[in-house]
Amino acid sequence: VLYSGTTMSDSSSEDEHIINDEDLKSSDSESDNEKDSHNEEDIEDEDELIKAIKEAQQFQRNHPPDINTEDFNADICFHPKNDLLGVANMLGDVQIYKYNTDECELIATHECHLKSCRDIEFSDDGNVLYSTAKDKSIVLTDVETGKFIRNYEEAHEVPAYSLRIIDEHTFATGDDDGCVNLWDLRIKEQSPIFSIKECEDYISDMITNEAKKYLVCSSGDGSLTTININMRKLHVQSEEYEEELTCLGLYNCETKIISGSSKGRLYSYNWNEFGLHCDSLPLHKKLISCLVPVTENIVVTSGEDGILRATHLSPQRHLGVVGQHNLFVESMDISNDGTLIASSSHNNDIKFWNIQYFEDYEKANTREKTNKKKEMKKNLPSSKIKDASDFFAGFAS
Numbered sequence: 280v281l282y283s284g285t286t287m288s289d290s291s292s293e294d295e296h297i298i299n300d301e302d303l304k305s306s307d308s309e310s311d312n313e314k315d316s317h318n319e320e321d322i323e324d325e326d327e328l329i330k331a332i333k334e335a336q337q338f339q340r341n342h343p344p345d346i347n348t349e350d351f352n353a354d355i356c357f358h359p360k361n362d363l364l365g366v367a368n369m370l371g372d373v374q375i376y377k378y379n380t381d382e383c384e385l386i387a388t389h390e391c392h393l394k395s396c397r398d399i400e401f402s403d404d405g406n407v408l409y410s411t412a413k414d415k416s417i418v419l420t421d422v423e424t425g426k427f428i429r430n431y432e433e434a435h436e437v438p439a440y441s442l443r444i445i446d447e448h449t450f451a452t453g454d455d456d457g458c459v460n461l462w463d464l465r466i467k468e469q470s471p472i473f474s475i476k477e478c479e480d481y482i483s484d485m486i487t488n489e490a491k492k493y494l495v496c497s498s499g500d501g502s503l504t505t506i507n508i509n510m511r512k513l514h515v516q517s518e519e520y521e522e523e524l525t526c527l528g529l530y531n532c533e534t535k536i537i538s539g540s541s542k543g544r545l546y547s548y549n550w551n552e553f554g555l556h557c558d559s560l561p562l563h564k565k566l567i568s569c570l571v572p573v574t575e576n577i578v579v580t581s582g583e584d585g586i587l588r589a590t591h592l593s594p595q596r597h598l599g600v601v602g603q604h605n606l607f608v609e610s611m612d613i614s615n616d617g618t619l620i621a622s623s624s625h626n627n628d629i630k631f632w633n634i635q636y637f638e639d640y641e642k643a644n645t646r647e648k649t650n651k652k653k654e655m656k657k658n659l660p661s662s663k664i665k666d667a668s669d670f671f672a673g674f675a676s
């Protein structure tokens with residue numbers, strides 16, 4: 280019996296061992312299958328992640344590379360005909376860069392002024408470069424040869440701050456004390472044909488429309504001053520705002536003016552109604568130093584915080600972040616074909632942003648509920664930073 284019992288026990292134990300071995304083999308097989316399945320999923324996820332990163336990197340190649348300069352850049356301006364960018368620096372030089380999606384090449388340096396440049400503009404045909412500087416001079420330079428066409432050595436009693444070309448013969452300059460001078464190239468004398476001082480602070484920007492009847496000037500004293508160009512007299516001046524008016528632009532088929540301010544607001548004016556704004560839009564509390572209308576209803580602004588933001592003006596809606604710098608953005612401009620924005624910051628860098636996608640943003644949905652804070656931070660396709668929620672959206676499912 281003992282033998283039989285022992286045999287039964289051994290037999291049972293052997294059966295148990297056999298069963299356990301089979302279970303282990305089955306378990307190992309299932310585990311291997313699960314590992315293989317997980318590995319395949321991991322590889323697929325990794326492939327999708329790499330694909331997304333490559334797509335993001337590929338998308339960044341639709342604009343020229345950054346330009347990094349040794350000196351501080353006060354202003355930038357696109358050439359109206361060719362793929363050229365003018366860069367005015369604190370040494371008084373204007374550098375000309377030829378750009379494409381692969382490189383930016385410095386092709387010329389024009390030594391225009393003895394002190395820091397303030398503002399530059401190309402003529403409509405692109406043959407002449409206008410520049411103002413802290414040395415109180417205005418210089419007209421032949422873009423191709425680099426030779427001076429005109430040199431107004433003492434154009435203002437104080438340094439000139441801003442410049443605006445009106446037509447092929449006429450241009451205007453504004454200085455640090457609020458004086459505006461009107462110039463005619465057909466006159467040989469180095470004196471303005473008209474001069475007016477109605478502002479108590481610097482002339483930050485000037486603008487006119489296709490009719491060339493009025494010149495609208497923004498000032499650091501918070502006023503908007505309009506001059507009748509043909510009659511050479513003051514047309515109207517707004518009351519002073521409790522903030523500086525820093526930059527100007529036209530939108531809605533030149534029927535409206537947009538102005539940026541030192542307190543982060545945008546003010547809209549109807550053309551011919553320059554005395555009081557018709558609308559205002561607070562963006563943030565940081566100074567807006569520059570703005571560029573990119574469509575008839577969308578403007579891109581930037582300034583103190585280094586962020587380029589897009590805003591739909593009619594109806595009012597924040598669209599998101601076009602791009603970003605680490606430091607204060609001093610100036611912006613839009614290319615002759617409207618596909619690129621260039622921006623220059625206090626970090627001595629110039630960045631390019633492809634904005635072709637704004638064609639899809641032209642008509643904003645006014646009925647759609649929006650979150651202002653989220654919209655202000657949303658990164659648009661041109662931004663160097665991609666929203667995490669968008670980037671990983673494909674991995675959530």
